[in-house]
Amino acid sequence: MDHQHGRLLLVGGTHGNERTAPWILQCRQAQPGLLASPLPTTTCIGNPEAYGANRRYMDRDLNRCFTEALLRDQSCTIREVIRARELVDAYGPGGRDPHRLVLDMHTTTAAMGSSVVTVGERPADLAWAALVHQAVGMPVYLFRINEDHPEECGFLVRRWPCGLVLEVGPVAQGIVAVGTVQKTTACLEGVLAVLGDCLTGKAKLPETMVxxxxxxxxxxxxxxxxxxxxxxxxxxxxxxxxxxxxxxxxxxxxxxxxxxxxxxxxxxxxxxxxxxxxxxxxxxxxxxxxxxxxxxxxxxxxxxxxxx
Amino acid sequence: MDHQHGRLLLVGGTHGNERTAPWILQCRQAQPGLLASPLPTTTCIGNPEAYGANRRYMDRDLNRCFTEALLRDQSCTIREVIRARELVDAYGPGGRDPHRLVLDMHTTTAAMGSSVVTVGERPADLAWAALVHQAVGMPVYLFRINEDHPEECGFLVRRWPCGLVLEVGPVAQGIVAVGTVQKTTACLEGVLAVLGDCLTGKAKLPETMVxxxxxxxxxxxxxxxxxxxxxxxxxxxxxxxxxxxxxxxxxxxxxxxxxxxxxxxxxxxxxxxxxxxxxxxxxxxxxxxxxxxxxxxxxxxxxxxxxx
Missing domain, CATH: 2.20.25.160 (N-terminal domain of TfIIb)
Known part of the structure; x- marks a missing residue:
């Protein structure tokens, strides 16, 4: 079935007090045609309960809950671990409604501007990051997974075969600031355009990337x-x-x-x-x-x- | 006793996730001579429990807990109401260690720069605000008390005979940003200088204020x-x-x-x-x-x- 392939999951609100990406997803829902995607795309709020409460998380940072051990341990009833299981069961590559790519959209109070983060250095993530870097010009941060400290891992994007994190800042937690919305939208447009180029065979990696x-x-x-x-x-x-x-x-x-x-x-x-x-x-x-x-x-x- | 008169209470962290003023008070404690005051001055963290938790409040906004009714109702065990009673009993004008003036230092995520707020329009507050406005040049916001909605009142400064609120922004909640520290420090220096001018008879109200x-x-x-x-x-x-x-x-x-x-x-x-x-x-x-x-x-x- 066609829909089992090449689908993109756009996630906002993995941290419930980072309100920029949920706002963009909300606008996209209200305005058909806004941020049109070249491939089948599903949007979701990562942590709806924390989003409702305007808190980063309820029990535990959702973006540290996607470890094999936590997902497997059915006796664990931490709210974010249950939510992580839900997301993987629903949209994971082996889930009911499988997606192969994920974009996890965040904000930070750091004055970093827009950047793209890869968690670990998987080749497909690096290639996607290189294309986005080339298209939008923002810096790339290669975050190193510390396998000695699995509790520090458990990032959402690692549960999908390919995934990137967008980080945009500075913005305070708990607000929708239009400047940050615009910066994040520009990045998202770049991400979608790059995937369109991939589908039409036009994507070409830069020779080097910083x-x-x-x-x-x-x-x-x-x-x-x-x-x-x-x-x-x-x-x-x-x-x-x-x-x-x-x-x-x-x-x-x-x-x-x-x-x-x-x-x-x-x-x-x-x-x-x-x-x-x-x-x-x-x-x-x-x-x-x-x-x-x-x-x-x-x-x-x-x-x-x-x-x- | 001399200490019963003319004392100033400097409060930071009335909201526990506004960390600029507590940081300034912490530096003042670590550096004798920093922000020397012309009159006996006590510093305190408004809501230490919320400050420890890096939250605005635990049960209820402390800066809405200083109503007569709440302070009097001993059956009310909301943590912030108990804290409000503690502050009034300790440092209120009729407390064990009485203070007549209070400065309540806040931050906001709004891009307001520095401003001074009077809660209501008590003449002494207006005069102090006018002197600070004249000395530091920042705008003055006269917040209106809505007596029809006492639950919206209960501001800390109203429990002292004279009190001002400083607001500095924009800054995200939960961080100490040096630019905001510098802006708040400049205001605080203005406030202290103005009180010094009052004590030496040099204070002169501006003819008009915006x-x-x-x-x-x-x-x-x-x-x-x-x-x-x-x-x-x-x-x-x-x-x-x-x-x-x-x-x-x-x-x-x-x-x-x-x-x-x-x-x-x-x-x-x-x-x-x-x-x-x-x-x-x-x-x-x-x-x-x-x-x-x-x-x-x-x-x-x-x-x-x-x-x-």
């Missing part, structure tokens, strides 16, 4: 009670995507003291001051900027997933 | 299920403090349709897209811009409150 490989995350300096005792240093006009050299100002302590970056090589920070990451012990993430050749076989896999 | 009088609040257009079906119209470069004329674009509906402002006179919006106001049914508030003479007897009352 990527930002995840190296590590840094927590805020904290006192014995776990209280944050520093903020990002004000001497940098922009934090995200700009080089942080050894010895550069990093944190401004509550005492007024400056803490400099002690690493041995230049890094590029991302997700600086993401509001939800305080509880995860992340003040910012560090990446290494790199130029790579997008994998040609990744494009073949992607084209294969799009074919009926 | 104020924004609260007229009404508008909710988002909603569908039958209460779902927000419009965002602020993107055709205005700035929403807060800029005139909205009858017939101007107001909302952009999910359908793509524009809803224009139907009022009969020009208004000045404030608190446009404050994330926490969705649940209160407020998309934005409308004010009338007005030039007034600050009340001279308000300054006398203020000076009286500052004297031992």
């Amino acid at each position: 990527v930002h490989r995840h190296l590590a995350s840094l927590d805020w300096p904290r006192d014995r009670d776990g209280r944050q005792i520093a903020c990002l240093h004000p001497d940098r006009p922009q934090w995200d995507w700009t080089p942080l050299h050894p010895g550069d100002p990093l944190f401004l302590m509550e005492t007024g003291e400056t803490v400099t970056y002690q690493g041995e090589e230049t890094v590029w920070p991302v997700f600086c001051n993401e509001a939800s990451y305080g509880e995860k012990g992340i003040a910012l993430s560090l990446t290494k900027r790199d130029t790579m050749t997008p994998p040609a076989h990744g494009l073949e896999v992607l084209l294969g997933l799009l074919r009926p | 104020v924004h009088r609260h007229l009404a609040s508008l909710d988002w257009p909603r569908d039958r299920d209460g779902r927000q079906i419009a965002c602020l119209h993107p055709d205005r470069p700035q929403w807060d403090w800029t005139p909205l004329h009858p017939g101007d674009p107001l909302f952009l509906m999910e359908t793509g349709e524009t809803v224009t402002y139907q009022g009969e006179e020009t208004v000045w919006p404030v608190f446009c897209n404050e994330a926490s106001y969705g649940e209160k049914g407020i998309a934005l508030s409308l004010t009338k811009r007005d030039t007034m003479t600050p009340p001279a007897h308000g300054l006398e009352v203020l000076l009286g409150l500052l004297r031992p």
